[in-house]
Amino acid sequence: MNTEQFRRAGYQAIDRICDHYNSMEEKAVKPSVEPGYLQKALPSAPPTKGEDIEVIANDFQDLIMPGVMHWQHPSFFAYFPAAGTLESIIGDLYASTAMNPGFNWMCSPACTELENVTMDWAASLYGLSKDFYNSANVGGGVIQTNASECAMLAIVAARSRYLMLYPDVPMEKLVIYVTTQTHSLGLKAGLVLGLSVYAFPVRTEDNLSLRGEDLREIIEMDRAEGKHPFVIIGTVGTTSSGAIDNIDEIGETLSDYPEIWLHIDAAWLGAAFSCPEYRERCRVPAINEYADSVCVNFHKWGLVSLDCSGMWVRNRKHLTEALDITPPFLRSSEGDAGTVIDYRNWSLALGRRFRSAKLWFVLRSFGVEGYQAHIRRSISLGEIFVERVREHPELLELVVPPSFSLSVFRIAPRAVPDISADELNELNELYYRNIDKRKDIMLTRTELNGVHCVRFVTGALETKPHHIESAFAICSETAKASIKEYIEGRVQVTKQHRTN
């Protein structure tokens, strides 16, 4: 392909992205395809002769796009937002001009330095302590691929620091602390690293967040049993309900156990740190005081496309001491002189994409005010939904207090007289299945301490108040229909039971 062919194909791709975004709202959120649809449509081997790019691009439109879920759709309220922006696409496209693995400074100085700078910018945007700035040359920020990687690397750094103090502790005695509400990244890191994980149960009356005294009790119990807790993952904005662990209490407790590392997973909610009025509630002051490492995914609510996960550490040497390997073929005069950051020593990977470019485009094109406006708009949209739920207590209820743009709700017990807890769970499972059958809206379910419920989270850039009203209308009508279906099913079962 020469550059003229590339220009034509590139313009066409840009036009099609425009068409896609211009017409997104008319499309269903969810694809209507069956498992295996694409395997059936494509040959089993690549073509022998090269094909024209236009043919491939048309196949992308005709075969791939019908199987895509539209995470940027205004009626997408599931999981967490993937609020990647057009600005981010432009930034990523420019990054393509500089295709290089960026593993050390010399590989492509601009890549390392832009990552230094943008991670400081993001730290400033989020109100993080200067301790986490690259420019202070003690801590610093790095872009990883995803929050699971950030958590794993934090645990690796924590283990390395712990084992320097207690070199004889066998791996089997090490324990990672998470809560039952921590993202699967906690258990996954345990599986990958082969380490034990203890998940603290958290109480609904504590808003599903971990308390400092519970932490102290278990640390003491574990130590008495010869176990060595060495890291705790505190979550600011859990996946299920947006719960925020009591980072201040946790931090205060850990003051008595300074060898235990505190990693903060704020993968989703971290984007809200950009608004000063939310920082107290998000425990940013406590994070700044106590956390050894923090993760915020720019690629969730943070306007950047995947993959782009920000990780800050209070002391970079804990990360690099745990990860630095410098074979001869990777030595460079600048690295040897210690004048530059070599990011390969901050991560698992050697080769890495030039991810800071898209972050830079987004932070500059939105500016602090534009970024804050996006967060505040998402939250106020979420509040409309919460208000509607509260206006219909006979039908629906919030299961826990809403957390910023995330609310968790279910069909209320009072909607069906004399229903048991198990039956109510069954009904809410049916309710979710019925919502999930629809293609014009996307929500996900969860379970909170045995209570089956449905999540609703805003964050797509194009969502407007009327999309929330439609979503609520769907949720309330489907609730009524599900109750009817459930009661009829129960009557049916009872009848059959009587007949038998």
Add this chain to the structure above:
Amino acid sequence: MNTEQFRRAGYQAIDRICDHYNSMEEKAVKPSVEPGYLQKALPSAPPTKGEDIEVIANDFQDLIMPGVMHWQHPSFFAYFPAAGTLESIIGDLYASTAMNPGFNWMCSPACTELENVTMDWAASLYGLSKDFYNSANVGGGVIQTNASECAMLAIVAARSRYLMLYPDVPMEKLVIYVTTQTHSLGLKAGLVLGLSVYAFPVRTEDNLSLRGEDLREIIEMDRAEGKHPFVIIGTVGTTSSGAIDNIDEIGETLSDYPEIWLHIDAAWLGAAFSCPEYRERCRVPAINEYADSVCVNFHKWGLVSLDCSGMWVRNRKHLTEALDITPPFLRSSEGDAGTVIDYRNWSLALGRRFRSAKLWFVLRSFGVEGYQAHIRRSISLGEIFVERVREHPELLELVVPPSFSLSVFRIAPRAVPDISADELNELNELYYRNIDKRKDIMLTRTELNGVHCVRFVTGALETKPHHIESAFAICSETAKASIKEYIEGRVQVTKQHRTN
């Protein structure tokens, strides 16, 4: 940013990529910037108000591009190629239309299915056994971010399989086998996982490749000492010299130790599997017979831009049993039914970029023949360089036999009468520093069993025979100048010594 602004910015980005590639040859390979150049040029915080995209794009040209190393430059012969193509950029741009984290089938069915299909296509292109095809539903392929991640996950799967057989083995007794020539990914995985790594010394007379009998001897010794080797990383194309471990011998030895996992790191050389005439030499038949997992980086020699690392496993259940965690919020009716692959259970990450799109564009637009032509062209360009070195035995020598497009050379001992081995290393260090001072060419150094030398590897798409001739001219002139400088320096030292 609305879609019309995006269209303008997108066209401009495409035009600039065209300009960049059209003028690449006139540019220096290496940037002329000092550490910190960009930090000094940029403000310390993001702007308060959003900025115009054109201003940002211009800054990208003016501030970022001068600090970029051009890995696609025809005179880039360092590390391994990052032979990302314009086709790959287009594919990645289309992937941006479908920004979603693709962690399970339902997240975006097309993303999972295209990954299934393209990984089978690549397996077919590379002549891998059908055991590794997704369509066979036993083994399968997945796109990871990088080769270090592939190796780490292979080790995790290996450990999980091993500990099912021997559940009481303490972690401290587990050993990962690599060789002294294995990429840093082996030691890195050991650091990250907290496991011991044993690096086999390999002999220059064996072309720096591991022999089956050496493996057997150490397994027996380790077992006698109560250690538990459970995985070995065999390399097909080492970073330093392109060495190829004797996978057939290793595989045969391992037939007596079936609980030890064989992972093949063919991150760079795997792309050459596409040419049937190279498969025997690349040990593809042995890989097909013995390997439990294989990694090939599409983003090196394989025409795809970063990140895109192919990983195949002979039995997917070893990977998923080691990594599967399914919390309620990730359950989907298709996943529950087992009818689809949920790639989150094949990797560390949950969220993942839609990487198969660019692989699909590349495989289709090049076709098998175009892909093979690229590999054969790179190799024949490398052969020109090797020929020139051989034509100048009074000046230069190959340190080991060339490996496909990679050769390792140095100033020959005979170039300086009566030079000791240490002095020759000193001279070759000086030689490399002098080559490295140039901005118009990029090579990297290495060390092979104590011998200091320089690597030369081809792979950039735009490299032509005349670039190789120029590169050799630079290498031979710099060798002569370095010898002169070295001898003069020696005379100087001797004179000073006499004066004192």
